[in-house]
Amino acid sequence: MSYQRTTTYYAARRTQNWSRNQNTTRYVSAVKLGPVAHTVLIALMITVLGLIYLTQATRATSYDYEAQRIDNQIAELSDQKQDLEVENARLTALETTKNSSVAREMTTPASSEYVTE
Amino acid sequence: MKLELVKGSRSRVLAALLFAIMVIFAGxxxxxxxxxxxxxxxxxKGEQQKRLSLPAKRxxxxxxxxxxxxxxxxxxxxYTVFADPQIIKNDEKVIVAVQEIAGGNAVDDMKAxxxxxxxxxxxLATKLSRVQAKKLKEKDLSGVGFQEVSQRVYPEGGLAAQTLGFVNTDGTGTYGVESALNDRLKGEDGLLVAVTDISDVPLTIGNSNINIPAKDGDDIVLSIDRNVQAKAEQALADGLKRTGATNGSAIVIDPQTGHVMAMATLPSYKPGEYYNVPDAAAFNNVPTSSPYEPGSVIKTFTMATGIDKGVVSPDSxxxxxxxxxxEDRVVSNAEKGHTGTITLQSAMNWSLNTGFVTVAQRLGNGTEINQQARDTMYDYFHNxxxxxxxxxxxxxGEQAGEIVPARSSEGNAVRYSNMAFGQGMNVTMVQTAAAFSALVNGGKYYQPTVIAGVIKDGQLIPQDxxxxxxxxxxxxxxQLRIMTRTARATLLNNGDKPGYTIGGKTGTAETIVNGAYTDKQTxxxxxxxxxxxxxxxVIMVQVSGKNxxxxxxxxxxxxxxxISNWMLDYLKVQPKE
Known part of the structure; x- marks a missing residue:
């Protein structure tokens, strides 16, 4: 009895893709790892994970410095704004206005009256 | 080849020893x-975590x-500039830099x-501005440090000093509004608990960080009008100079709301330099904290009581x-000569004590200030x-003063006859002005207040x-408006701007010196x-001085x-034709 592979058959098999009752094969590695190798690998994994954690933590900390820098900038600008507000209040204070050159040039009206519309 | 430790061998002992050490370590x-x-x-946590207070802005x-x-x-x-003399090597360099930048803010004995x-x-220097501090920091002086200090600043100088009060070195409001509203003004400090680096920069590592933001204090808007306050202070200062009085106070109230528009007291001080004031009496806000016997201005209240009870009218x-x-005492008029049958309006015009003692009598049986009269007067004056x-x-520091109850042992007819013309009682100017507002605004009593509202998001939110x-x-x-207008016109000719309704009543009260009333100090x-x-x-003015x-x-x-003539212009009150 002989079998002939047809292209049609091959294509059908390829398209079935884990269809029902399909046989699967499990390959077992020929390389065997001993307890020492396992230990070393676990240690390496822990080290890598630790490094990843440290990298992330450091990155978060770098954001803290950035946030602190921005906070300081906000505080500085806020102080400047406050200084300007104080200066503005001083310049528009009654005493300052009264002693200004404009005020000194003013004269008292001889008479005034209300006009009804 | 299989490695095996031979029992009792040195390797086995060493292994056992190592195992024991490992056990100890593990333990x-x-x-x-x-x-x-x-x-x-x-x-x-104590080493790594810092607990920082986030100060609230007052x-x-x-x-x-x-x-x-x-x-x-x-x-x-x-900024306060300080130095560690042990670190500074070149004193002269520091002195020159600080004196050059701080100027008058530098201490005199820096060298010492x-x-x-x-x-x-x-x-080395105090109260440096941010710009001065920045310039000095740029000098990079070793051993010189800076301390930030928040302080109150008063752009209007000493305006409304006693009403405002001040903030002491502990940051607590003292006297005035600063003290009365300290809880609202100071806000609540926030809290930051976080792992920090060596420079105290908070880091987000750790799982027990706490960040409670500071809650800034309320920005409070007073009903004090800056211009009215300045005018009241100026008019008072001019008045004291003119009369030679050493003490004076004035209060201006809006009778339609109870808002105090000005409260002035002289002698005054500058809140920014409160530590230079030699006499703490200057801190007292006299219109609210110094009760006194106001004298004849109270006759308006006695008259109001009589009219309201229906026992008298201005024409009575x-x-x-x-x-x-x-009883066994005789009450006399200060102004004599208007004898005969006269109206109570005349008594008001000439401020005759006898007229208002008569009103008090008519609140009772008509001939004496009996219990009924005293009860009525107490009900009106106090309640x-x-x-x-x-x-x-x-x-x-508001003081209550005292109206002696009609049912107390001291609330006798003599006292109540004195109260009819403003003696034998202690009241503050704010009480008197607030009550007088009701006498001229249609009879409505508004609780006096200095608060107009708060600022939120840059907007004034009025207080109800x-x-x-x-x-x-x-x-x-x-009737009281007409009576006081007539009384004022009797004393004052051409003093008021024409076309307005201005009324008022004088008061001259004797004071107690060495336990007895005297007319030498009124x-x-x-x-x-x-x-x-x-x-x-409504304006109330008081002037006094020793002897x-x-x-x-x-x-x-x-x-x-x-003040009154100026107010008419300021409020743009139009005169009648």
Whole structure:
């Protein structure tokens, strides 16, 4: 009895893709790892994970410095704004206005009256 | 090949020894990391974690100017420069730099301070501005440090000093609004608990960080009008100069709301330099904290009581003999000669004590100030006019004064006859002015207040005005307006701007010196109102001085007139045709 592979058959098999009752094969590695190798690998994994954690933590900390820098900038600008507000209040204070050159040039009206519309 | 430790061999002993050491290590680690976990975790947290207080900004205080808020009290960050003399090697370089930049803010004895090498902390300059501090920091002087200090700054100088009060070195409001509203102004400090680096920069590592933001204090807007306050202070200062009085106070109230527009007291001080004030009496806000016997201005209240009870009217008459006997005492008029049958309006015009003792008698059986008369007077003076009790105004140190109850042993006919013309009682100016507002505004009593609202997101949020109480009939108020207007016109010719309704009453009260009343030292007062058909303002003025016989008409009334005429223009009150 002989079998002939047809292209049609091959294509059908390829398209079935884990269809029902399909046989699967499990390959077992020929390389065997001993307890020492396992230990070393676990240690390496822990080290890598630790490094990843440290990298992330450091990155978060770098954001803290950035946030602190921005906070300081906000505080500085806020102080400047406050200084300007104080200066503005001083310049528009009654005493300052009264002693200004404009005020000194003013004269008292001889008479005034209300006009009804 | 299979490796095997031979029993009793040195290798086996070594292995056992190593195992034992490992067990000890493991045991020790278990003890440290499991059993003592809490202790060491706490120690680590204490090392790594900082607890930082986030200071709340103290609220600012505003006045009004035609309804628009203007700054009265603000905050400013200033810097104190200090040095560690042990670190500084070149004293001269530091002295030159600090003197050049700090100028007058540098301490005088800087050289001596830096020469004290045993000290680790010496102040070199105080109250440097941010710009000055920045310039000095740029000099990069080794051993010189800076400390930020927030301080109150008063752009208007000493304006409304006693009403404002000040903030002491502990950051606590003292006297005035600063003290009364300290809780609202100071806000609440925040808290930051976080792992920090060596420079105290908070880091987001750790799982027990706490960040509670600071809650800044309220920005409070006072009902004090900056221009009215300045005018009241100026008029008062001019008045004291003119009369020679050493002390004076004035209060201006809006009778339609109870808002205090100005409160002035002289002598005054600058809140920014409160530490230079030699006499703490200057801190007292006299209109709220110094009760006194106001004298004849109270006759308006006695008359209001009589009219409201329906026992007298302005046209009611009595026989004036310049004297009236109450039990074993004789009450006499200060102004004599208007004898015969006269009206109570005349008694008001000439401020005749006998007229108002008569009103008090008519509140009883007509011939004596009996229990019924005293009960009625107490009901009006204390319960309706709120004299002798705190008004609740938001200025620290308010005093209640005293109206002696009619049912107490001291509340006898003699006392109540004196109360009819403003002696034998203690009231504050704010009580009197608030009650007088009701006498001229249609009979509604508004609780006096200095708060107009708060600033939120840059907008003025007005404070609700408490609903007024109708304490006398509106018809009584109408008659009082006419009576006080006539009384004022009797004393003053051509002093007021024409076309307005201005009324008022003088008061000259004897004071007690060495346990006895004397007319050698009197307090002059004037209480009045102004406006058009509606009373737009109430002003009360008081002047006094040691051994000075101050009179209401001569010394206090001109100050009222000065403020009143100015108020008419400021409020743009139109005169009648």
């Amino acid at each position: 020790r680690l278990f003890y440290l990391q499991v059993i003592q976990y809490g202790y060491y975790a706490g120690l680590a 609220g600012e205080i505003f006045a009004l100017e035609h309804g628009t808020p203007v700054e009265l009290v603000m905050n400013e960050t200033v 301070r830096l020469a004290n090498k045993e000290s680790r902390y010496q102040i 008459t009595y026989v004036n003999t310049d004297y009236i006997k109450i 309706r006019f709120h004299m002798g009790e705190e008004t609740g105004i938001e200025v620290a 005005i408490k609903a007024p109480a109708q304490i006398i009939k509106s018809t009584t108020s109408d 307090v002059g007062s004037y209480l009045g109102f102004g406006g058009d058909e509606t009373a737009r303002y 000075l016989p101050m009179q209401g008409a001569r010394h206090a009334m001109p100050i009222f007139t000065d």
